[in-house]
Amino acid sequence: xxxxxxxxxxxxxxxxxxxxxxxxxxxxxxxxxxxxxxxxxxxxxxxxxxxxxxxxxxxxxxxxxxxxxxxxxxxxxxxxxxxxxxxxxxxxxxxxxxxxxxxxxxxxxxxxxxxxxxxxxxxxxxxxxxxxxxxxxxxxxxxxxxxxxxxxxxxxx
Numbered sequence: 001x002x003x004x005x006x007x008x009x010x011x012x013x014x015x016x017x018x019x020x021x022x023x024x025x026x027x028x029x030x031x032x033x034x035x036x037x038x039x040x041x042x043x044x045x046x047x048x049x050x051x052x053x054x055x056x057x058x059x060x061x062x063x064x065x066x067x068x069x070x071x072x073x074x075x076x077x078x079x080x081x082x083x084x085x086x087x088x089x090x091x092x093x094x095x096x097x098x099x100x101x102x103x104x105x106x107x108x109x110x111x112x113x114x115x116x117x118x119x120x121x122x123x124x125x126x127x128x129x130x131x132x133x134x135x136x137x138x139x140x141x142x143x144x145x146x147x148x149x150x151x152x153x154x155x156x157x
Contacts, residue, residue, distance in 0.1 A: 010095075018045060019060060023067070023098070030102050031121075046118040051126060066128035070135045071101035074146040079155045088155045089146035101135075108134035 016025040024044070032040035048059035055062065076087040092100065109124040110117070111134070127133030 016041070021060075024060075024063070026098070027063075027067075027102050027106075031106055043117050043121065047121040047125065050118060050122040054122070055126060062129045063125055066105065066125040067098075067101050069131055070105050070128050070139060071097040072139045072142055073097075075100075075142055076145050076149055079152075081155055086152040086155050087145065087149045088152050089149055090156055104135040104138050108138070 013022050013025055015021050016028055018024075028037065028040050028044050031044060048063065051057070051059040051062050072092050074089050075092050076089050079086050079088045105124060105128060106121075109121045112120040112124060114120045114123060124133055124135065128135050
């Protein structure tokens with residue numbers, strides 16, 4: 001994007017039909033494949049019902065805790081200085097934190113070995129809520145990489 005243009009206004013989203021929550025609506029939109037929103041909603045709500053059956057906890061609270069646990073605090077960006085590329089640790093903006101957390105939860109849910117997508121998503125959310133799972137491992141790996149490259153933080157731009 002050119003620097004001469006004005007700032008882009010974020011689009012206003014409506015909440016999802018069941019909880020009227022914008023974060024859930026965003027999650028469902030990211031879960032959606034080929035424009036099949038009703039299928040994505042069914043998968044998400046069925047996963048929440050499965051969480052309710054397995055844990056006995058409020059599934060909306062489990063979802064929010066899982067998303068909070070999956071959000072990264074820092075990440076590394078490549079910065080080229082004098083012919084050498086450094087991995088520079090930077091703090092993640094709140095909008096990007098949310099997007100990365102959602103993306104990782106969905107990506108690692110899809111790569112699980114359970115039978116259906118609703119069970120894959122449910123078990124990934126339950127593991128993320130406990131602080132385990134592939135999405136949490138990804139967050140920890142990036143944090144460790146940022147800690148290892150803390151010496152290059154003065155190259156931040």
